[in-house]
Amino acid sequence: MKTVTTDRIVIVGAGLGALYAALKLAPRPVVMISPEPLGKGASSAWAQGGVAAAMDSGDSPESHARDTLNAGAGTVNADVAQMVTREARDHILDLTTMGTPFDRTDDGEYVLSREAAHSYARVVRVKGDQAGAEIMAALIDQVAKTPSIQVLEGTMAVSLDTEDGKVTGIAIQDSNETRSAPIMLRGAGYLLAGGGSGGLYAVTTNPPRIRGQVIGMAARAGAVIADAEFVQFHPTAMDVGEDPAPLATEALRGEGAILINKDGERFMQALHPDAELAPRDVVARGIFAQVQAGKRPMLDTRDSIGAEIKELFPSVAEYCARNGIDPATDPIPVAPAAHYHMGGIKTDTSGQATLGNLWVCGEASSTGLHGANRLASNGLLEALVYARICAEGIEAQIPAPTGTSAAISLDFQGDGNPPDAEAVTALRQTMTNHVGVVRNAEGLMQALHNIAALEQRDPSPSFQNMCATATLITLCALQREESRGAHERSDFPDTLPGAGERSEMTYANALNARDTLLKETT
Ligand code: SIN
Numbered sequence: 001m002k003t004v005t006t007d008r009i010v011i012v013g014a015g016l017g018a019l020y021a022a023l024k025l026a027p028r029p030v031v032m033i034s035p036e037p038l039g040k041g042a043s044s045a046w047a048q049g050g051v052a053a054a055m056d057s058g059d060s061p062e063s064h065a066r067d068t069l070n071a072g073a074g075t076v077n078a079d080v081a082q083m084v085t086r087e088a089r090d091h092i093l094d095l096t097t098m099g100t101p102f103d104r105t106d107d108g109e110y111v112l113s114r115e116a117a118h119s120y121a122r123v124v125r126v127k128g129d130q131a132g133a134e135i136m137a138a139l140i141d142q143v144a145k146t147p148s149i150q151v152l153e154g155t156m157a158v159s160l161d162t163e164d165g166k167v168t169g170i171a172i173q174d175s176n177e178t179r180s181a182p183i184m185l186r187g188a189g190y191l192l193a194g195g196g197s198g199g200l201y202a203v204t205t206n207p208p209r210i211r212g213q214v215i216g217m218a219a220r221a222g223a224v225i226a227d228a229e230f231v232q233f234h235p236t237a238m239d240v241g242e243d244p245a246p247l248a249t250e251a252l253r254g255e256g257a258i259l260i261n262k263d264g265e266r267f268m269q270a271l272h273p274d275a276e277l278a279p280r281d282v283v284a285r286g287i288f289a290q291v292q293a294g295k296r297p298m299l300d301t302r303d304s305i306g307a308e309i310k311e312l313f314p315s316v317a318e319y320c321a322r323n324g325i326d327p328a329t330d331p332i333p334v335a336p337a338a339h340y341h342m343g344g345i346k347t348d349t350s351g352q353a354t355l356g357n358l359w360v361c362g363e364a365s366s367t368g369l370h371g372a373n374r375l376a377s378n379g380l381l382e383a384l385v386y387a388r389i390c391a392e393g394i395e396a397q398i399p400a401p402t403g404t405s406a407a408i409s410l411d412f413q414g415d416g417n418p419p420d421a422e423a424v425t426a427l428r429q430t431m432t433n434h435v436g437v438v439r440n441a442e443g444l445m446q447a448l449h450n451i452a453a454l455e456q457r458d459p460s461p462s463f464q465n466m467c468a469t470a471t472l473i474t475l476c477a478l479q480r481e482e483s484r485g486a487h488e489r490s491d492f493p494d495t496l497p498g499a500g501e502r503s504e505m506t507y508a509n510a511l512n513a514r515d516t517l518l519k520e521t522t
Contacts, residue, residue: 009025009191020383032150068084160190160220166355180415192359205339226366226368226503229473229479249313336436361390372485420458441478448478
């Protein structure tokens with residue numbers, strides 16, 4: 001394989017964590033591996049809700065940490081929750097200085113939304129539901145003014161090279177259907193910030209390219225993966241036949257929107273004292289049960305928000321308009337969709353993975369903040385906090401280059417292996433059918449069989465990475481014989497006392513366990 005060597009830090013991804021880390025590392029030279037033009041294709045840019053932070057004088061990081069622990073169903077690392085919530089305010093002020101136009105009251109205070117399972121209104125927002133896009137725009141503007149950051153648009157990472165447990169290179173392909181032969185890029189250090197796994201499911205709110213490839217790539221190189229079974233399903237994706245499914249932000253429920261079914265019944269009141277503002281996993285299961293019963297659940301914003309939805313939530317209003325729905329007069333059909341992977345590449349409190357010279361931030365990581373159920377709007381917050389921690393760790397451990405770093409040019413040639421579109425579709429359908437909102441041993445075993453068969457069909461590294469993550473999610477879901485947070489087992493409905501430790505798994509162990517199970521059942 002052709003090799004290109006650089007003294008830059010290699011950052012995989014181009015979402016919030018990647019951009020923020022690149023800025024925090026400046027003036028140290030970095031190169032970002034970005035599959036799409038900056039601002040396109042990253043989950044962060046699609047985030048509607050905002051960033052959770054105790055900004056009000058009546059609120060506190062302690063209260064935010066408590067809510068994070070409660071939502072996480074016994075598997076949150078309390079030290080991590082305290083640290084992240086304590087740092088939240090500082091990052092909001094930093095983003096403000098960088099030009100993010102957060103919504104303000106007439107007195108200049110931050111407008112704060114309430115979202116599910118928060119005991120306080122503490123989600124800072126931009127133009128109602130534009131937080132992700134606007135924060136990204138502010139950071140992209142800063143990146144454009146920062147000469148130490150080189151962005152390689154149209155490239156994607158497909159595998160890690162290691163020696164003695166340390167990462168020594170990343171194989172990069174042309175992201176246009178990954179048709180090119182990979183080039184090995186050897187840098188000074190490596191940061192993975194390339195998103196989660198939502199797109200491994202047929203019904204998802206994630207951008208099309210976010211399909212667990214970064215987690216799978218690290219797993220195949222030997223990194224420990226934590227909490228793989230904990231996948232969060234957003235309760236109110238719009239059920240309008242689009243892939244990905246457009247999101248109807250939880251902030252709508254914070255403004256009083258209610259959930260009803262086709263018979264006009266408000267079904268959440270019977271399921272939880274907080275009704276529509278119950279933790280996200282509870283609402284997702286409530287909606288899923290309605291879907292299963294053929295009762296067509298819908299989000300009703302008519303009385304609470306009415307025609308003002310166009311000004312208050314422009315993205316939601318636009319998604320409705322393009323699907324012929326007027327939310328001022330019609331309830332919005334909704335269904336749960338894979339939204340956020342709490343699990344990922346295990347990192348310690350300095351953002352380091354179990355492989356040397358490798359840092360991870362954002363959804364690809366599993367820091368222990370989210371436990372079994374992420375608190376709304378803690379995702380962008382975690383990406384910010386750990387992006388800075390990773391940048392500081394890299395700065396402390398890797399000597400800065402002397403002189404100027406040459407810009408990298410990757411001249412892709414030859415035929416790589418593009419993923420087989422039919423195999424990808426079959427994989428996504430398997431995950432939605434058998435590893436979804438409610439799981440059981442029979443379905444999970446079926447999924448393991450299907451994934452193992454699909455893996456044989458398509459050797460492309462990108463697809464193998466997807467299969468690795470799908471296998472880890474499924475196997476860990478099979479091994480967790482209880483229900484906890486977003487992981488609901490119909491055959492093990494109870495939460496077991498004392499079973500709240502995090503799952504940790506290497507891909508080698510997962511394959512051994514899977515092969516033994518498959519042999520026993522064939
Ligand atoms: C939402 O706006 O409902 C999503 C926010 C999040 O996933 O944190």
